[in-house]
Amino acid sequence: MEPPTIPTTTLPGGGVTPLLGFGTFRLRGEDAYRAVLHALEAGYRHLDTAQLYGNEEAVGRALADSGIPRHQVFVTTKFAQHHPGKEHATLARSLDRLGIEQVDLWLMHYPLKNPGEHLAVWDEFLATAEGGMAAAVGVSNHPPAQLDALAEATGQMPEVNQVRCDPARHHPDLPAAHRERGVVFQGHSPLRKPGLGHPVLTEIAEEHGTDPAQVVIAWHLAHGICVIPKSGRPEHITSNLHAAGLRLSPDDITRIDHLSTHSRRTPAA
Numbered sequence: 001m002e003p004p005t006i007p008t009t010t011l012p013g014g015g016v017t018p019l020l021g022f023g024t025f026r027l028r029g030e031d032a033y034r035a036v037l038h039a040l041e042a043g044y045r046h047l048d049t050a051q052l053y054g055n056e057e058a059v060g061r062a063l064a065d066s067g068i069p070r071h072q073v074f075v076t077t078k079f080a081q082h083h084p085g086k087e088h089a090t091l092a093r094s095l096d097r098l099g100i101e102q103v104d105l106w107l108m109h110y111p112l113k114n115p116g117e118h119l120a121v122w123d124e125f126l127a128t129a130e131g132g133m134a135a136a137v138g139v140s141n142h143p144p145a146q147l148d149a150l151a152e153a154t155g156q157m158p159e160v161n162q163v164r165c166d167p168a169r170h171h172p173d174l175p176a177a178h179r180e181r182g183v184v185f186q187g188h189s190p191l192r193k194p195g196l197g198h199p200v201l202t203e204i205a206e207e208h209g210t211d212p213a214q215v216v217i218a219w220h221l222a223h224g225i226c227v228i229p230k231s232g233r234p235e236h237i238t239s240n241l242h243a244a245g246l247r248l249s250p251d252d253i254t255r256i257d258h259l260s261t262h263s264r265r266t267p268a269a
């Protein structure tokens with residue numbers, strides 16, 4: 001089956017990222033290699049890894065063996081801040097493991113408690129990106145106030161914030177707060193809550209002749225939220241990608257929105 005067209009968004013610095021990517025958390029060694037290779041062959045052009053996942057080498061090997069030109073795949077990795085002061089060297093090692101010369105997006109994996117240290121890491125991120133090893137830099141798991149603190153101190157707003165997002169915790173104000181700041185909102189762990197067996201998801205899936213994972217992924221895309229589901233199973237990897245071809249009705253979207261208490265309190269976004 002031909003892969004569907006995957007929508008994209010443009011980062012503030014001009015990079016273009018597919019809104020549906022492949023997550024690789026908990027995939028290690030040959031499992032990671034096989035899953036990523038299958039994902040690329042199925043049509044994914046966006047891979048999400050991290051220094052902490054211990055799979056950058058396998059991801060890079062799959063990318064190389066896929067034969068897909070490097071510039072056609074958007075690659076993200078993340079820096080674990082328990083090594084402050086070693087940002088440049090750490091990214092150099094990530095690139096070495098990935099077998100690439102530049103990462104498309106480099107994220108601070110989580111905020112540091114000490115604001116001074118946190119800011120120092122962001123400063124180093126900006127300097128390292130300036131040197132060309134990362135085409136874009138951003139953060140992960142940051143509340144909007146921390147985005148503002150980084151921007152106020154350095155004049156540079158992160159291009160992306162990767163935050164946990166699923167129908168059960170959807171907060172309509174959060175993507176809007178990112179849009180206002182010009183920050184691309186990426187959702188991680190999309191399939192975990194409220195669980196793929198939730199009756200609203202299974203009912204909508206049945207109405208469309210599909211499965212609940214596709215419904216959840218299509219719901220993210222309908223909100224313009226970048227989504228990076230992970231799977232180690234070839235059939236799930238392919239089916240999740242084909243969620244980009246699923247069109248939910250406005251009523252489906254509202255029903256899924258209302259799985260979150262935040263949406264029930266806020267007028268429809």
Ligand SMILES: NC(=O)c1ccc[n+]([C@@H]2O[C@H](COP(=O)([O-])OP(=O)(O)OC[C@H]3O[C@@H](n4cnc5c(N)ncnc54)[C@H](OP(=O)(O)O)[C@@H]3O)[C@@H](O)[C@H]2O)c1
Pocket residue numbers: 022023024025026048049109140141162163187188189190191192196211213214228229230231232233236237239240
């Ligand atoms: N920035 C951060 O702090 C952070 C934190 C967590 C995650 N992430 C990123 O976000 C990605 C996704 O999050 P995640 O890995 O936590 O969880 P997820 O993608 O929400 O869910 C993965 C789980 O869903 C199952 N699954 C996938 N497709 C399915 C399908 N079609 N039908 C039924 N079950 C399906 C997978 O099992 P199978 O493998 O058996 O299919 C796996 O157990 C990660 O891989 C990582 O790249 C980032």
